[in-house]
Amino acid sequence: MGNKFKPIISAATFWKKKCLVEQGSVFSESNVWTKSNVESLYEAFVENPDESPDKSFFDKLEAQLSECPPRVVKLAAEMLWVMSLASLNVKPETKRSNVLNVWQWSGDSINDGSLIEDPVLTGYAKTGVSYNTNRWRELSYFIEVMRTFFGEKSSDRSALLGDAIYFSKWVEAISGTKSRQFRHILLFLLFPKKFERICSNNHRLKIVKAFENLSSRDVKKLACWEVDFKLAEIKAREAKRLGLKAVDFYHSPLYEIWFETRADGSAIEKAIVKKETKRLAQIQQSKTIDEMKKAQMIEARIGHGQYRKNLSKVETKCRITGIDNKSFLTASHVKPWRDCKTPKECLDGNNGLWLAPHIDRLFDRGWISFGENGNIICFDVHVKSALKTWNINLPISLGKLNDEQAKYMEYHRVHIFKGA
Known part of the structure; x- marks a missing residue:
């Protein structure tokens, strides 16, 4: 605190x-x-x-x-x-x-x-x-x-x-x-050391949903004390992964993972940038933090904002819909954030795709994946029906992935895809 x-x-x-x-x-x-x-x-x-x-x-x-x-x-x-x-x-x-x-x-x-x-x-x-x-x-x-x-x-x-x-x-x-x-x-x-300072129940559920990959229905079934415990588990897990003593759900890099920005992303993104720029400057100027710890803290705080920048160096648009306006796209991880073992994997631009929100939802939940040839793969008839309703006619392909992207996609096919 x-x-x-x-x-x-x-x-x-x-x-x-x-x-x-x-x-x-x-x-x-x-x-x-x-x-x-x-x-x-x-x-x-x-x-x-x-x-x-x-x-x-x-x-x-x-x-x-x-x-x-x-x-x-x-x-x-x-x-x-x-x-x-x-x-x-x-x-x-x-x-x-x-x-x-x-x-x-x-x-x-x-x-x-x-x-x-x-x-x-x-x-x-x-x-x-x-x-x-x-x-x-x-x-x-x-x-x-x-x-x-x-x-x-x-x-x-x-x-x-x-x-x-x-x-x-x-x-x-x-x-x-x-x-x-x-x-x-x-x-x-x-019990300030045991519970989060989050007052909004909506925020609590969004965080658990985002980091635990649960459906809205499953999250709403949880008792309040079960949400408390999941928040504590997520926080400990993310702090360990990022190499930090403590993390906060309202600070980068965790904040951007669960918080839904406005359509144009403007007001919220500007506030985040301003706040994080100030904090990064404080870390860099600190005389009580050793250089290695500074590097870890800076890398973690840059977080998801840096991931979006890294992704933009590799991908320029949603390969399925063709939309290239980032305000309307989701920076989707291929190997989920929760499964990444190092900050490098979390921030790797090759570990992501720009996807339209409806495509991202299917991909993030494992209802679809992409084969070695880039084609969408799915087995659920309801998913196929949804794709058809959205005028996404199978077969349709992402196109060629680079070698690093292909490795992450293989992880998605094996561990996330429901047809695996």
Whole structure:
């Protein structure tokens, strides 16, 4: 995670001990995080929904908490503080204002303001628009999780907080878990070394789908804790392959493997280039990293962007459709990224083809491959029907591959092609 998010992790660790273990409070000396207070908040907020379309979330919340004792109001404020730790989408001053606004309904002042300063509230991930527009759903879920948690025996609560795997499977049984972003936020805050900082469930599934070569249907069948474990496995595997101590799904070279860019690739690609150029400069200028490690880090960070450049030196268009505009093509690996043994194989331009997306999908999933003569080979009647519908009439050939390309294609025929 580095030093950038250290204040957030430290604040979360304090909350975990002070509130979930000791049943105390983040901002006061009161006993705020207790079973009875959570039950009271559940009755006031979850069981008393306000569906007024012309009132803001905070106007509704103030009315819902109006009959609650100060300790329950404080609990609501502290829960909103925990929920705010993740989001990069909201400015720290807005988060701070929201928390202080709710807290002041209790009639008390905050003892220690250090936990609502900018470094703590800066955020560590993008939460998406729905996290705020559906804030009431996320808060309801948080309350339900805490209601269930404090309903456990003290020994069981200690066991949950001491075991990331146990906690992740335990929380799976709580209603709404699979559709709530706060589920992922909570687990990261409690166990930052075990879980990813990714808040978006869509991103989590895309990553697993891309790196594990699973279908959308199979990915959606996975429980949240199964996705967690797969993400951890993928991360460890990619770090080992690239020779790095740590990798990040939101940084090159992993980012470009799973993230779908816009049609023209412009805004996202420019942002990536700008960010990575800055980071590469920092690595190159570092006096604490030895030269061999620098070379490994630079090669890894250049990653998929470099692969696309290398591929363009070998291939100029989709050989099946004839399209040569790279904005509409996929830089498809022949020997999949996940199977490459070295960074050289990952970045080798000979280990790829520019393919139209619909062709790439069949090739990537192993429904088609290409023979030694370059002809498309497939055995599934449904695949043949799809090709015919797309006006791709068999036999059709890629043409001649160079010797290096042929070696990678042989791997595809033997290990990826479903007809092998």
